[in-house]
Amino acid sequence: MTEDFYDVLGVSRDASEEEIEEAYRDAVRKYHPDVSDAPDAEEKFKKAKKAKEVLTDDEQRQMYDQMGHEQFVEADKRGATGGGARGGAGGMGGMGGMGGGGFGDVQDIFDQFFGGGGGQSQNRPRQGQDLKTGLEIDLEEAYHGAEKQMDVRRPETCSDCDGQGHPPGTDSRTCPECNGQGQTTTVQQTPFGRMQSRQTCRRCEGEGTIYEETCSTCGGNGVVREDATLTVDIPAGIRDGQTLRMEREGAPGERGGPNGDLLVEISVAEHPDFEREGDDLYTTAGVSFPQVVFGDTIEIETLDGPVELDVPAGTQSGERFRLKGKGMPRLQRRGDGDLYVQIQVVTPESLGEEQREALEQFAEASDEDIDVDQSFFDKIRDSF
Structure with a gap:
């Protein structure tokens, strides 16, 4: 395990315990063997768990910061950091015990290091992973x-x-490694003296019993x-x-x-007619030139059916109107957002003779110099 514990969890060296716990939960969601099919998921999961165990224990973290990664890991292998008390093979620890959420109180510390019931929390019921x-x-x-x-x-x-991991009725025997206790006791010589620790039995994984057959x-x-x-x-x-x-x-x-x-x-998913910003919706409505000149009442489609919108005379293309309460429902709050309708003047692609003459007269009455070779509506389009 050569990767720095802070890098394993993706946190800074001054990260709080809450930030470390959150980073560990993210790692569990990604790499737990029951969740991920990646070939290196189990190894990454173990690294994250070990990093979390060390960095959420004040004493262990202080030693880690002082010694550096390589020296700490080497000392941990020899038991000099007290890491062996955390249970599990190779000092990797289990999901419960000290690594699962702290010592709790002074009695827990005594139990872990001097042979009390510290490792028993490994055998308690535990909620499954999210x-x-x-x-x-x-x-x-x-x-x-x-x-x-x-x-x-x-x-x-x-x-x-x-x-259970074994067929019903499978013959079983008491685990010879732990004599049915589910835990093994290790006495280690450390710079602080002889330390006794308990850890989950590797052979029976804390069950205290070995079964002769495994579920196929x-x-x-x-x-x-x-x-x-x-x-x-x-x-x-x-x-x-x-x-x-x-x-x-x-x-x-x-x-x-x-x-x-x-x-x-x-x-x-994106919608072809509406854009959403928070609880508000935005859409466009195409209207003709006479409609914005003289004013009109138009029909607007909403997600809850059609409604009417009054377009006042003299409305400009691009002008926006609000339909109050016609947006999205407010989640866990009363009321609804609003629907904003942007007006767009639609230019016809072709004109009849009467329409053309009427618009030319309109242009002349407005003292506009219009090149009849270029459509009046082309001029209007260019102005927008």
Whole structure:
């Protein structure tokens, strides 16, 4: 393990414990073997876990900063840093115990280093990891809310062995490594004196029992990857990039613990007629030259059906009007955003003889010097 612990988690050397914990949770979501199929995921997960264990312990972190990475790792192998008390093979530690969230109090410190019950938290039920996926919806679904079907591939408890890792009725025996305790005790000579530590038994992984047969379906892991179809409730007004949490739809818990959650990141597709900014919508409406000259009432399509908009006489092309409350619903708040309609004068591509004569008379009455070889509406178009 030659990579600096701060670099492993992607945090600065003055990062707070909260920032380190958050970076570790991000690493778990990316690299946990139950979540990632990447060939180096397990190794990256172990590195992140070790880095988190050291950097969230004040004493360990101080020693690490003083000694530097290489010397600390070498001392940790010899047990001189006290890292062996964290449990697990090679000092990598388990998900619980000291590495899982701190010592708690002075009694925990005593238990960890002097042979108390420190490692027992490894065998307690633990909630499964949160999983993350994405779901794309259209703007209409974001406006009205919707129920969406979503297919996900996720780790689930092996049904053949009920998550035990071995077939029912498999012969078992007491683990000779730990004598059924699930933990082994190590006495180490350190600069601070003789230190006794307990760690999860490598051979039985804390179970205290060894089974003669492994489940062929899950390979002894108790977990398999399965396809599942879930129904996601999309709330009206949700924005692009927001995340929905589906409780207990994540990875299975360990030792009878509850499942984790499934985090669904919502992506709202672009709409051909509307642009969204927050809870407001923006659109355009094409009108004719006479309509803006004399004024008119036009029909505007909204996500909730057509509405009428009064266009006053003398409206300029590009002018914008607000339809209050015709935008997106405000998520978890009362009311709706607004719809802004930008007026665009549409220039006809061809004119009848009467239309042409009428516009030429209009131009003459306005004292405009118009080249009749160039369409009047070409002139209008050029002016915009």
